[in-house]
Amino acid sequence: MITWPVAELIPHAGDMILIDQVESFDEEQILTRLTVRPDGLFNRADGSLPAWVGVEMMAQSIAAFAGCRARLSGKPAALGFLLGTRKFESNVEHFPLGAELVIHATRSLEDENGMGIFECHLTGPGIDVQARLNVYSPPHPARYLAEDNAQESPHD
Template sequence: MSQWPIAELIPHAADMILLDRVVSFGDEDIETQLTIRNGGLFNLEDGSLPAWVGIELMAQSVAAYAGCQARLLGQPVELGFLLGTRNFQCNVERFPAGTELHIKALRSLQDDNGMGVFECQLSGPGIEAFARLNVFRPPQVASYLQEELPS
């Protein structure tokens, strides 16, 4: 289990933090967990979450992986970008309220320019989802965000 609260690992705030905790993490992987609760930003009227939110759960798991790695090195948690996903597959249309979900992300590629690819799996009772996420974390994110556009 992570020694840090999830809010200290991802650059999200308040209701945008969808994960409850980091179950485990290593040099190349992470496992996170959440229980679907009523009243969230993305919940449907019955309290369930649409399956497409699984992509955000996977992305936040990747962000938590980067946050854990930064914390281990004594570095600040920095902003990253989800560039896209390939082949998102899910066997259900929604995740029911009260369901405990586990998300696993395995880093399959990362280069020195900040590009990365993660193989992700989301599971719960009768639920299986898979995707490959393409992510980007610029080496100097603050200066990257403040670059002036050419005239």
Template sequence: MIQWPIAELLPHAGDMILIEAVQRFGEDDVETRLCVRAGGLFNQADGSLPAWVGIELMAQSVAAYAGCQARQAGQPVQLGFLLGTRNYQCNVDRFALGAELRIKALRSLQDDNGMGVFECHLEGPGIQASARLNVFCPPQVASYLHEPPKDPAHE
């Protein structure tokens, strides 16, 4: 298991951090885990998580991969963006309270401009989910978040 706290690998805060730990990471892949616990941001009344949260778990796993890569290189963790997913498939409609989930993400493409594609799989007791995530981590992320000053003449 990776010794860096998950909060130091993800550009998220508080209840928005859904994965619990990075089990391992390599040059092109990462494995993360979590146990479904009650009282979280997306939990249903019975403590379960809706299956659509699987996309966010996969995206956070990709973010943890990027965070591990940055930490290993002595760089700060950068903000990235989930652009979309193709063909999210899940064989259940929810992840039951107490279910141990394991997420694997494999980088299949990354260019110099920060665009990337990851093949992701989520597994648990009787659970199989998969998706291809398109992500973007721009080299100068602050410039993408900065709004230009408003021109009063055009309001």
């Protein structure tokens, strides 16, 4: 089990952090874990989470993968973007309150420009969710954000 706090591995804070723990990771994959808790940002009235929140859980697992790699290199967690999801399949409509969920994300492709594709699998009691996530982590996040702001023009 990895003992680094998840908040140091992903660029999220507070209630927006959905995963609880990084169980393991290597150069190609990561295994994370969480328990569905009540009163989160995305919980339904009965405390369960809609299955579509699994996409964000998978994306945070990928962010934790990048954060673990950065930490090993002595760097801080970097900004990343979820570009899209393909082949999302879920055998459930929601994750019940108290369910223990495990997310396994495996890197399929990553290029030097920061584009990546990950095959993700989320499991729990009677739960089987799969998706392919396309992600982007700009090589120079500060420059990337500055360029984006510079392209915005004031309205007359």
